[in-house]
Amino acid sequence: MTERKRQILQSAQAILKKKGYAATSVRDIAKSLEIEPASLYSHFKSKEDILKLTCFDMASKFDKAIQEINTLYFDAEQQLRMAIREHVQILTSHLDSAIIFLRDWRNLTGESHLKFVEKRNSYENGIRKIIQTGIDEGRFNESDIKFATLTVLSSVNWIVEWYNPNGKLNATQIAEKLSNFILSGLIKNKL
Amino acid sequence: MTERKRQILQSAQAILKKKGYAATSVRDIAKSLEIEPASLYSHFKSKEDILKLTCFDMASKFDKAIQEINTLYFDAEQQLRMAIREHVQILTSHLDSAIIFLRDWRNLTGESHLKFVEKRNSYENGIRKIIQTGIDEGRFNESDIKFATLTVLSSVNWIVEWYNPNGKLNATQIAEKLSNFILSGLIKNKL
DNA sequence: TTTTGCCTAACGAACGTTAGTTTGTAGTCT
DNA sequence: AGACTACAAACTAACGTTCGTTAGGCAAAA
Numbered sequence: 293m294t295e296r297k298r299q300i301l302q303s304a305q306a307i308l309k310k311k312g313y314a315a316t317s318v319r320d321i322a323k324s325l326e327i328e329p330a331s332l333y334s335h336f337k338s339k340e341d342i343l344k345l346t347c348f349d350m351a352s353k354f355d356k357a358i359q360e361i362n363t364l365y366f367d368a369e370q371q372l373r374m375a376i377r378e379h380v381q382i383l384t385s386h387l388d389s390a391i392i393f394l395r396d397w398r399n400l401t402g403e404s405h406l407k408f409v410e411k412r413n414s415y416e417n418g419i420r421k422i423i424q425t426g427i428d429e430g431r432f433n434e435s436d437i438k439f440a441t442l443t444v445l446s447s448v449n450w451i452v453e454w455y456n457p458n459g460k461l462n463a464t465q466i467a468e469k470l471s472n473f474i475l476s477g478l479i480k481n482k483l
Numbered sequence: 484m485t486e487r488k489r490q491i492l493q494s495a496q497a498i499l500k501k502k503g504y505a506a507t508s509v510r511d512i513a514k515s516l517e518i519e520p521a522s523l524y525s526h527f528k529s530k531e532d533i534l535k536l537t538c539f540d541m542a543s544k545f546d547k548a549i550q551e552i553n554t555l556y557f558d559a560e561q562q563l564r565m566a567i568r569e570h571v572q573i574l575t576s577h578l579d580s581a582i583i584f585l586r587d588w589r590n591l592t593g594e595s596h597l598k599f600v601e602k603r604n605s606y607e608n609g610i611r612k613i614i615q616t617g618i619d620e621g622r623f624n625e626s627d628i629k630f631a632t633l634t635v636l637s638s639v640n641w642i643v644e645w646y647n648p649n650g651k652l653n654a655t656q657i658a659e660k661l662s663n664f665i666l667s668g669l670i671k672n673k674l
Numbered sequence: 675t676t677t678t679g680c681c682t683a684a685c686g687a688a689c690g691t692t693a694g695t696t697t698g699t700a701g702t703c704t
Numbered sequence: 705a706g707a708c709t710a711c712a713a714a715c716t717a718a719c720g721t722t723c724g725t726t727a728g729g730c731a732a733a734a
Contacts, residue, residue, distance in 0.1 A: 314505030318690060331714050442645050443638050443664055450637025473634055473668040509724060522680050
């Protein structure tokens with residue numbers, strides 16, 4: 293990927309984040325770069341190509357993170373804390389892409405769509421595995437595992453809806469707060 | 484609203500849910516009803532009119548629920564449990580509309596957009612007020628109140644991403660599980 | 675006889691994309 | 705140094721399609 297291509301991609305993502313993929317035209321993207329619409333096709337095969345690159349680039353970041361964590365021999369609580377920290381870190385340090393990744397992946401078509409869902413499920417399984425370990429260890433409540441996984445992911449992903457890079461909480465702080473909140477819901481009561 | 488209009492609205496919502504507002508054409512909607520695209524304009528002023536009706540109809544349901552709860556003299560925990568139960572109930576019993584409401588409100592333009600955001604903030608304030616009461620009562624942790632509110636709403640709203648009307652959990656059961664999870668994150672540790 | 679619900683036909687605008695060409699720049703050879 | 709080559713990155717012009725929407729009319733129900 294050339295420098296220029298990366299530059300254009302970034303500009304495109306800023307607009308896609310604002311307007312959403314389906315509501316953004318190729319002409320919108322071109323205008324923000326002050327080039328002609330046709331010029332974009334020197335860099336990308338299609339409009340969907342931009343979406344594809346964005347979604348799969350993010351997916352691979354998440355994939356890499358969860359795989360690393362899954363190979364570490366920490367206990368479930370530590371693993372979950374790490375996973376949440378990494379997740380928040382990825383989301384907040386690529387906010388534009390993250391929003392597109394979370395909202396617009398549905399616009400992927402054909403094989404891309406299938407592959408994306410596959411990757412998403414695989415990540416979800418990584419999180420689920422950690423929670424399952426916590427239950428096996430006797431540390432986490434024996435709750436509905438699917439339910440727990442989705443609740444964890446939902447609260448983490450929703451961050452992009454309100455996160456402000458200039459706000460008082462940085463990524464690490466958010467991750468810690470969220471971890472405390474989530475773990476108090478998972479960890480067995482010590483009464 | 485005539486019976487026919489309601490019928491068309493419902494059909495439209497089923498498609499909007501699947502494809503998203505921006506990616507759905509008026510022709511798509513018409514085709515599913517086996518009528519001509521132009522015929523839709525006997526019932527609706529515009530495509531956005533359909534979105535507007537859907538979003539504000541849902542908003543008013545949420546609005547009504549939170550206002551009722553806010554006038555009741557229960558403690559914060561009870562109020563929050565009620566709010567979550569009502570919220571889940573509304574989401575799951577109007578799943579198509581709920582998904583459009585949550586995902587596609589950004590496509591509202593002009594005054595509708597402003598008004599919608601206003602309504603959303605007002606609802607958010609209702610939830611925040613309950614949590615604040617819990618803190619004042621000394622029952623909830625003195626956490627970042629904005630953070631807590633958003634985390635509660637995120638986990639509740641994410642339900643629409645995985646809820647299956649034919650699944651083993653009904654709305655009430657989901658609400659209770661979620662309430663337990665959320666409250667264990669909010670309620671002070673009794674150690 | 676008015677109203678409701680749909681029709682046909684068509685409008686201009688915007689859409690994603692293509693073909694073919696020009697421009698600027700960096701490196702290479704004489 | 706100056707000429708030649710190669711390539712990246714943009715351009716102009718236009719393509720066929722789809723978009724949301726309107727005007728005006730027709731048939732059946734109230």
